[in-house]
Amino acid sequence: MSSQELRVGMVGYAFMGAAHSQAWRTVNRVFDLPARASMVAVCGRDEAKVAAAAARLGWAEAVTDWRELIARDDIDVIDVCTPGDSHAEIAIAALEAGKHVLCEKPLANTVDEARAMVAAAAKARAAGVRSACGFNYRRVPAVSLMHNLIAAGRIGAVRHVRAVYLQDWITDPQFPLVWRLQKEKAGSGALGDIGAHIIDLTQFVTGQRITGVTGLTETFIKERPLVSDSSGLSASAGHATGEVTVDDAALFIARLDGGAVATYEASRFATGRKNALRVEVNGENGSLAFDLERLNELEFYDATRPAAEQGWSRILVTEGEHPYLGAWWPPGHIIGYEHSFTHEMRDFIEAVATGADPTPSFEDALQVQLVLDAVARSDASWVSVAT
Amino acid sequence: MSSQELRVGMVGYAFMGAAHSQAWRTVNRVFDLPARASMVAVCGRDEAKVAAAAARLGWAEAVTDWRELIARDDIDVIDVCTPGDSHAEIAIAALEAGKHVLCEKPLANTVDEARAMVAAAAKARAAGVRSACGFNYRRVPAVSLMHNLIAAGRIGAVRHVRAVYLQDWITDPQFPLVWRLQKEKAGSGALGDIGAHIIDLTQFVTGQRITGVTGLTETFIKERPLVSDSSGLSASAGHATGEVTVDDAALFIARLDGGAVATYEASRFATGRKNALRVEVNGENGSLAFDLERLNELEFYDATRPAAEQGWSRILVTEGEHPYLGAWWPPGHIIGYEHSFTHEMRDFIEAVATGADPTPSFEDALQVQLVLDAVARSDASWVSVAT
Amino acid sequence: MSSQELRVGMVGYAFMGAAHSQAWRTVNRVFDLPARASMVAVCGRDEAKVAAAAARLGWAEAVTDWRELIARDDIDVIDVCTPGDSHAEIAIAALEAGKHVLCEKPLANTVDEARAMVAAAAKARAAGVRSACGFNYRRVPAVSLMHNLIAAGRIGAVRHVRAVYLQDWITDPQFPLVWRLQKEKAGSGALGDIGAHIIDLTQFVTGQRITGVTGLTETFIKERPLVSDSSGLSASAGHATGEVTVDDAALFIARLDGGAVATYEASRFATGRKNALRVEVNGENGSLAFDLERLNELEFYDATRPAAEQGWSRILVTEGEHPYLGAWWPPGHIIGYEHSFTHEMRDFIEAVATGADPTPSFEDALQVQLVLDAVARSDASWVSVAT
Amino acid sequence: MSSQELRVGMVGYAFMGAAHSQAWRTVNRVFDLPARASMVAVCGRDEAKVAAAAARLGWAEAVTDWRELIARDDIDVIDVCTPGDSHAEIAIAALEAGKHVLCEKPLANTVDEARAMVAAAAKARAAGVRSACGFNYRRVPAVSLMHNLIAAGRIGAVRHVRAVYLQDWITDPQFPLVWRLQKEKAGSGALGDIGAHIIDLTQFVTGQRITGVTGLTETFIKERPLVSDSSGLSASAGHATGEVTVDDAALFIARLDGGAVATYEASRFATGRKNALRVEVNGENGSLAFDLERLNELEFYDATRPAAEQGWSRILVTEGEHPYLGAWWPPGHIIGYEHSFTHEMRDFIEAVATGADPTPSFEDALQVQLVLDAVARSDASWVSVAT
Incomplete structure (x- = not known):
């Protein structure tokens, strides 16, 4: 097994957090990879609940402020599993702090947020900091x-x-x-x-x-x-x-x-x-x-x-x-369903460990956002059936 | 078996004509009905081909002019199996001549034709002359x-x-x-x-x-x-x-x-x-x-x-x-597929023999035409995805 | 359409008789064949019922004694659709009278009857008289x-x-x-x-x-x-x-x-x-x-x-x-299901009209009978599970 | 999470060993149970390979002699994942040493071995030592x-x-x-x-x-x-x-x-x-x-x-x-497939932790062996088809 370590901090521990945890726990047990994920800390707002989640899901530590997580030196990757309204703020801060970011989909709640995230990802990429959006079904x-x-x-x-x-x-x-x-x-x-x-x-x-x-x-x-x-x-x-x-x-x-x-x-x-x-x-x-x-x-x-x-x-x-x-x-x-996440982590670890850009990129995810936006705007285009 | 007879003349003998013929031949062999269909004549433009089709498909006679068919006294029902461009002309003429009409779908090629057919059907209906459009899948x-x-x-x-x-x-x-x-x-x-x-x-x-x-x-x-x-x-x-x-x-x-x-x-x-x-x-x-x-x-x-x-x-x-x-x-x-036509004829015969209106009516079929028309017009309503 | 005629007499008019009738009525409407089947007479023991069946199913005549059917000169083919206990007697008599025989499956109720039928079929075959057993699913x-x-x-x-x-x-x-x-x-x-x-x-x-x-x-x-x-x-x-x-x-x-x-x-x-x-x-x-x-x-x-x-x-x-x-x-x-019979009649007509032996032969059907017999005898072979 | 611990030693690390390991790693992450499994040691004959397997599959230690595993005080459960020829020897020794035993199926290669295992299980059961056979598909x-x-x-x-x-x-x-x-x-x-x-x-x-x-x-x-x-x-x-x-x-x-x-x-x-x-x-x-x-x-x-x-x-x-x-x-x-093992471990842990007998028992598994034996003996019972 590889001696290189990717130290992960995860924000959010509900449905997506549980699925990601199962994947982080399993990925190096099944795949031969150039790096080994370690589950350093999970973050949530409710101290008791996040502590229980950490114990249940296998995270070494529980914290209540995602900014604290990003500030730590012993974390390489931020895994964003929160609702969409906080994606942009967390992901951009993490990238600026030099953390690789895996962000759940949809990338953001608005096109503007998504564009800001793309800008942050592009800047980080130039510094060797990686980012990807978690469209896990690509990995089925x-x-x-x-x-x-x-x-x-x-x-x-x-x-x-x-x-x-x-x-x-x-x-x-x-x-x-x-x-x-x-x-x-x-x-x-x-x-x-x-x-x-x-x-x-x-x-x-x-x-x-x-x-x-x-x-x-x-x-x-x-x-x-x-x-x-x-x-x-x-x-x-x-x-x-x-x-x-x-x-x-x-x-x-x-x-x-x-x-x-x-x-x-x-x-x-x-x-x-x-x-x-x-x-x-x-x-x-x-x-x-x-x-x-x-599947x-x-x-x-x-x-x-x-x-x-x-x-x-x-x-x-x-x-x-x-x-x-x-x-x-x-x-x-x-x-099963959960294996799509294990494969997502497999590909993410491999890309990060070998200095490549994981996919789908934030740019790919922005394009999805633009389609969502166009659909929302298309509601007006309607032709009545004559009588 | 019923002694009441419904004497049928069919226009067209290609794919739809063959399917309708199979149904007319079979319907009284399988269902107990208040009337018995007799296959009087089939009409097509090519004399040799329509004669061969009559022999093959079980029609007593072959004719080459649908107007002749409509003019005959020994025919009660006109079954229209031609391409859509001739539906309106044949069906309207038949209704005006007091023949019950079963017309293949789509009712017509244009909304205007369909509206004219509806008008003819309404007038005929008042005189006890029946009409229906052949959306056979309703009878699966x-x-x-x-x-x-x-x-x-x-x-x-x-x-x-x-x-x-x-x-x-x-x-x-x-x-x-x-x-x-x-x-x-x-x-x-x-x-x-x-x-x-x-x-x-x-x-x-x-x-x-x-x-x-x-x-x-x-x-x-x-x-x-x-x-x-x-x-x-x-x-x-x-x-x-x-x-x-x-x-x-x-x-x-x-x-x-x-x-x-x-x-x-x-x-x-x-x-x-x-x-x-x-x-x-x-x-x-x-x-x-x-x-x-x-099915x-x-x-x-x-x-x-x-x-x-x-x-x-x-x-x-x-x-x-x-x-x-x-x-x-x-x-x-x-x-199989062909049974949907046998059921269509079953319901048509029963309605006509008992003085009821068969379904779907020409009005129902016009409404389909109106939807087709709206779809054709809707091509313009389009929202571009931003870049 | 062919001018050669195969004149058919059918014995039995229940489920199988109805299915065979549908096939005889349809086969020449769909397939180009060297001969044309004509539905001469159907036979059943109850005079009123068989008359009604003839009218319903499309047989020109109804008779009550299968021996009469076999004795007629205007019949070429005997189609046996009765329960298995009468197959041997009817089929053997028909073959001896020089009629081609299509016999429903199973060929007979016992191996002995089936062997007698095979002997009769072999003898008839030498005289150009054809026979086949109606395992219709071969024709799906x-x-x-x-x-x-x-x-x-x-x-x-x-x-x-x-x-x-x-x-x-x-x-x-x-x-x-x-x-x-x-x-x-x-x-x-x-x-x-x-x-x-x-x-x-x-x-x-x-x-x-x-x-x-x-x-x-x-x-x-x-x-x-x-x-x-x-x-x-x-x-x-x-x-x-x-x-x-x-x-x-x-x-x-x-x-x-x-x-x-x-x-x-x-x-x-x-x-x-x-x-x-x-x-x-x-x-x-x-x-x-x-x-x-x-299917x-x-x-x-x-x-x-x-x-x-x-x-x-x-x-x-x-x-x-x-x-x-x-x-x-x-x-x-x-x-659908009934088409297997139409195909059976198609192949039977073609074989008979061209002087070939239709399949499956009575010999093929006897072999099925022998397997049935062996299964019935195998009941005794049993190994108890130890306790 | 429960503070009661069930310390597991597993023998064998091929296909079944990998599947069991995945289940032991996962079971307490997903289910609330009265005890927590800890993966103490895995045993295999090849020192290098078993060490690699331990690291890969998540076992704290690797050993090369199953007798050593059984002799240890810090192990409560022996999980037998070897080929069938060694099941009886390992399982019986483990039961005699007071270890709970989960044995892969089939219970043994012969009825005699299976009977001996049942005897050992019955004796152990009287002393509160549990046993079960791993027919995992019951847990789908x-x-x-x-x-x-x-x-x-x-x-x-x-x-x-x-x-x-x-x-x-x-x-x-x-x-x-x-x-x-x-x-x-x-x-x-x-x-x-x-x-x-x-x-x-x-x-x-x-x-x-x-x-x-x-x-x-x-x-x-x-x-x-x-x-x-x-x-x-x-x-x-x-x-x-x-x-x-x-x-x-x-x-x-x-x-x-x-x-x-x-x-x-x-x-x-x-x-x-x-x-x-x-x-x-x-x-x-x-x-x-x-x-x-x-599934x-x-x-x-x-x-x-x-x-x-x-x-x-x-x-x-x-x-x-x-x-x-x-x-x-x-x-x-x-x-997926592997979840059947996680459920098997879930039920095994619950039974052992609450002092109940897990299922299927060795007796159940012996009965399967008796059927296999009867099938092998039944080869002789054969009825030839006559010709």
């Missing part, structure tokens, strides 16, 4: 394979993209007004939370960027019970109610710079769809399809095969030949 | 079941509709310029041909109408080899080329009058998707999904079941309890 | 494709076969004692009715014959309500009860003469499986899988493809390149 | 849910079980003669390695025990290249060849003590099936089906629902209501 082996097959020309020019990210965790009108439903904390609703994932993922696998959009956003339930205390996705209902200030669903059509056309839909109201990130790409010579609820599989249609044998192949992406999987279990033994 | 048992479950409130208020109709029969740039790729014959491309089906089907199953749209249309291959002779979907390539004047793909977002939001996509460039009409509807209390390539199945998510047992149920729609299926085979024995 | 396009791919060596030597035919139509103990549950009428239960299908189908697709077996049969419900009148699969419950004298389920292991090993299971008690004939074949270089509930699909695993791209391909068997399908609808438009 | 949440639904009577009396465990990792004749292909090391081939899993799993979920069997075993490739060094499932080919002394595939039919009949198949030659442990159970009132390649899903057919709505429900077993999953991620976020 099947998504990585999808990217590789398209990049290798296996389906030819891409014509169609159709992407949905469907959940149903707030269909109940009594589900409370957690931070993810408040614009000032979360920036947007389904659009930024899960829509951002499919924007990044489809741009990643196709190698094309979205240039224009038209669509809509919708808030089905406009008032919800307040919560006194809530973290992450779970919450217990309170008594008074408050306004939902983000979208429940966002739907849009897009054109990509390589000539493809696309449909996108992000919703938290798709009853029965729990975590259905589904992406299909149709090319001149073939097609690919992925579903996060079956160990990739469907591949190869239109260059003999006509009578053409079909959608369900590739079980669990072989040593597949991305990341040589380090895990024998063929056919599936992995 | 699983689609009918989907409609019934939504109408019965099993999924509550509908929130989301997502519908695609994906084919790939013209991805080859050498595929020739058949009539379906010419605006003057076909009106539009994927939009009117297959997009019309998903517009009608989703409005039918949800009971909601589309009020506004925004989207795009795209023609990927703008020039194709000419054909001297081609009918239906198949054609052999010629030498010179001509302009493709219809869309290869149409994508749009819609709002429905019951509060639902929707995405639609129709394409002939979705490599590997042969006849993938897929519709999913999410409601407050459940969801339903259908795929024409597996004997309906997926149903019932969110009122115990939490630990909720899941997407694959209902094999082949039981006596399911729409239309009591007349066919024992449970588990699947039916 | 996906099954035919499966056969062709194995015969072409696409999966190499076959190692494993696993076949089930699962239904659930008698799980209710109140379902009455129809003829299919009586040994004297049906010969056996699930074993001969549906087990026969998977024995024939697997031997057909692999080109290997079963040489030895070990297994069991089971009757879960041993007493059932009597029915005064019942035909086919449906029946209404009576009051008194009688003994079920056939198996509800049969399970066996087999060795095939090409070195493959196999598992078989036929059951009418597999709750939720309506018509689940599923066959998987694993070879050295690939595998194939089929499911009758999705338009064939799954193909090609182990000679690049390792990272290997997967189970779902071939939608609806293309012009696929067996039988050039005559039907455009790509992606699925067919 | 979907399998646990399957067990719970059957135990709750949701499908009524069980009629049918069909279970396969299909892999294809040795279809290549050049794959070398690793220890898993040698009888003296592995006891048997597919039968004991993967067949044991489906025997245990089906007995677990149904609550019924196998009382009799008939079947066969087969070795397709009888000679393979030798390997000088090989561990686990992977190996590099050598030059000389040796005899394969275990089965490549085992197929059998069984009767269970509750009246169910069953088919079982275990094979390493099912091309395209990587880790296809599939179990279906049909009961009077419903059915359940599971596939390890999609986050359970299929449930509830025959008590309205007839027109019955179908196979795909339950995504990722909700807080499902076994084990409240401690992991939000709904819809899938877990």
Whole structure:
């Protein structure tokens, strides 16, 4: 095992913090890497809770001020797992302090914040300080394979993209007004939370960027019970109610710079769809399809095969030949959601340890933000059906 | 068997004509109905070909002028299976001559033609002359079941509709310029041909109408080899080329009058998707999904079941309890595409014989036309992604 | 259309009779064949019922004595659709009278009867009189494709076969004692009715014959309500009860003469499986899988493809390149259960009209009977688990 | 977090050792338990390799003699991850030394060894020393849910079980003669390695025990290249060849003590099936089906629902209501193969810490061994098909 150490401090310890911790604990147990991550400290505002989280999640220390974390000499990496409204402040401060930064997605709540982060990242990069945004689904082996097959020309020019990210965790009108439903904390609703994932993922696998959009956003339930205390996705209902200030669903059509056309839909109201990130790409010579609820599989249609044998192949992406999987279990033994983070840390550690820029960059993440912004503005473009 | 006879004359004998003929031949062999269809004559312009088609498809006579067909006393029903550019003329003339009319979809190539047809149908209706448009997929048992479950409130208020109709029969740039790729014959491309089906089907199953749209249309291959002779979907390539004047793909977002939001996509460039009409509807209390390539199945998510047992149920729609299926085979024995036409004729015969109006009406079909028109106009509404 | 006529007389008009009638009516409408079937007469014991069936199903005449049918000069083909106990008598008499015979499966209720039928068929064959047994599933396009791919060596030597035919139509103990549950009428239960299908189908697709077996049969419900009148699969419950004298389920292991090993299971008690004939074949270089509930699909695993791209391909068997399908609808438009009979009649007509022997022969069907017999005898071979 | 500590020593560090290590590292990070596992030492014969494994997998110490491990005072639990030929010796010695024992499956290579282990476990149990056998698939949440639904009577009396465990990792004749292909090391081939899993799993979920069997075993490739060094499932080919002394595939039919009949198949030659442990159970009132390649899903057919709505429900077993999953991620976020071991450790720790007997017991595991033995003996029971 490598003797080089990357000392990590993490800010935030809810859902994302737990997922990142599992990855930091596991990554060097599975992958041979040029550096070893050590889990130095976790930061949260509530002293008792963050101490409990540190013990539970495996962090050596707990602190309550992220500025303190950034000021320490014994930390090389700041891992930002807080809600989007604090990303810019923490990430920029960390980069300026010479810390490598891994920032959860979406990069920020506004385009302006994202632009400031990009500027900070560019400046830091010149000094050898690295940054990346945590679009972890790029590291699902099947998504990585999808990217590789398209990049290798296996389906030819891409014509169609159709992407949905469907959940149903707030269909109940009594589900409370957690931070993810408040614009000032979360920036947007389904659009930024899960829509951002499919924007990044489809741009990643196709190698094309979205240039224009038209669509809509919708808030089905406009008032919800307040919560006194809530973290992450779970919450217990309170008594008074408050306004939902983000979208429940966002739907849009897009054109990509390589000539493809696309449909996108992000919703938290798709009853029965729990975590259905589904992406299909149709090319001149073939097609690919992925579903996060079956993340160990990739469907591949190869239109260059003999006509009578053409079909959608369900590739079980669990072989040593597949991305990341040589380090895990024998063929056919599936992995889970959390492995995408372990792979993210694997690639981040490798890049930082070898002096390379990890991906996706803050620039990549800004481009996602610009698309989100265009979708929000497109609400006005509407054609009525005549009667 | 009933002694009442419905004497049918059919115009057109290509793909749709063959499908309708199979249905007219079969319908009284399977269903107990108040009237019996007799296949009196088929009409086409080429004398030799229409004679061969009559013999092959089971029509007693062949004629070459549809006006002659309409003029005959021994014909009660005119079944219009021609390309869209002749629908209005034939259907209006037939209605005026007191013939019941079954007209293939889309109702017409333009809104103006469709409005004229509606006027003719309304006038005829007052005289007991019936008319319907052949959106045959309403008669797929699983689609009918989907409609019934939504109408019965099993999924509550509908929130989301997502519908695609994906084919790939013209991805080859050498595929020739058949009539379906010419605006003057076909009106539009994927939009009117297959997009019309998903517009009608989703409005039918949800009971909601589309009020506004925004989207795009795209023609990927703008020039194709000419054909001297081609009918239906198949054609052999010629030498010179001509302009493709219809869309290869149409994508749009819609709002429905019951509060639902929707995405639609129709394409002939979705490599590997042969006849993938897929519709999913999410409601407050459940969801339903259908795929024409597996038309004997309906997926149903019932969110009122115990939490630990909720899941997407694959209902094999082949039981006596399911729409239309009591007349066919024992449970588990699947039916095919052509059966949707047999069911269409079944319902048409029953309505006409009992003096009722068959569905979908010309008015229903006009509304589809209005949506197609709005989509075509929406191409302009576009928001650029900032850089 | 051909001027040669094959004049058909059918014995029996229940479930199988209806399915055969649909096929006889349709076959020349879809396929170009050297002869044209004409539906001369149907035979049944109840005069009123058979007359109604003739009118409904499209037979020109109805008769009540099969001997009369065989004696007529204006009939070329006898189609035997009765329960198994009368197959031998009718088929042998017909062959001796110089009629071509198409006999439903299983060929007979006993090995002795089947041997007598084979002798009669051999004798008739020498005089140009043809015979075949109606294992219709050989004519499902996906099954035919499966056969062709194995015969072409696409999966190499076959190692494993696993076949089930699962239904659930008698799980209710109140379902009455129809003829299919009586040994004297049906010969056996699930074993001969549906087990026969998977024995024939697997031997057909692999080109290997079963040489030895070990297994069991089971009757879960041993007493059932009597029915005064019942035909086919449906029946209404009576009051008194009688003994079920056939198996509800049969399970066996087999060795095939090409070195493959196999598992078989036929059951009418597999709750939720309506018509689940599923066959998987694993070879050295690939595998194939089929499911009758999705009969338009064939799954193909090609182990000679690049390792990272290997997967189970779902071939939608609806293309012009696929067996039988050039005559039907455009790509992606699925067919149903009944089409297997239309294809059976297609192949039978072609063989008879061109003086060839149709398949499967009575000899092929006898071999199935011999396997059924061995399974019934294997019940005794049992090893107790020590305690 | 609990202050009670369970100090673990593990013997073996190949595939199973790595999987167990991942589970020991993770279990207290995810679950609230009455004791905390500490990874004291790992044992292997090769000093350098075991030291590297300890560092990689997270064990504080590495030792080369398992007797030394057992002799230490600072170890409470011995986790046996070696090949089957050493299970009995290590486990019995550990139990006699007062150590709790978790032993990988199959319990032993022979019935005699298994009986001796049961005797040792019974004696130890009287002294409060615990033991369990590592049939980890019982701890897959979907399998646990399957067990719970059957135990709750949701499908009524069980009629049918069909279970396969299909892999294809040795279809290549050049794959070398690793220890898993040698009888003296592995006891048997597919039968004991993967067949044991489906025997245990089906007995677990149904609550019924196998009382009799008939079947066969087969070795397709009888000679393979030798390997000088090989561990686990992977190996590099050598030059000389040796005899394969275990089965490549085992197929059998069984009767269970509750009246169910069953088919079982275990094979390493099912091309395209990587880790296809599939179990279906049909009961009077419903059915359940599971596939390890999609281990986050359970299929449930509830025959008590309205007839027109019955179908196979795909339950995504990722909700807080499902076994084990409240401690992991939000709904819809899938877990992997390795989580079954984390759950196994969870249940083992809880049982040991609270003075209860963990399951499955050595007695349960002996019963599996007795079935394996009966299958091996049943090879002789064979009925030839007459000619």
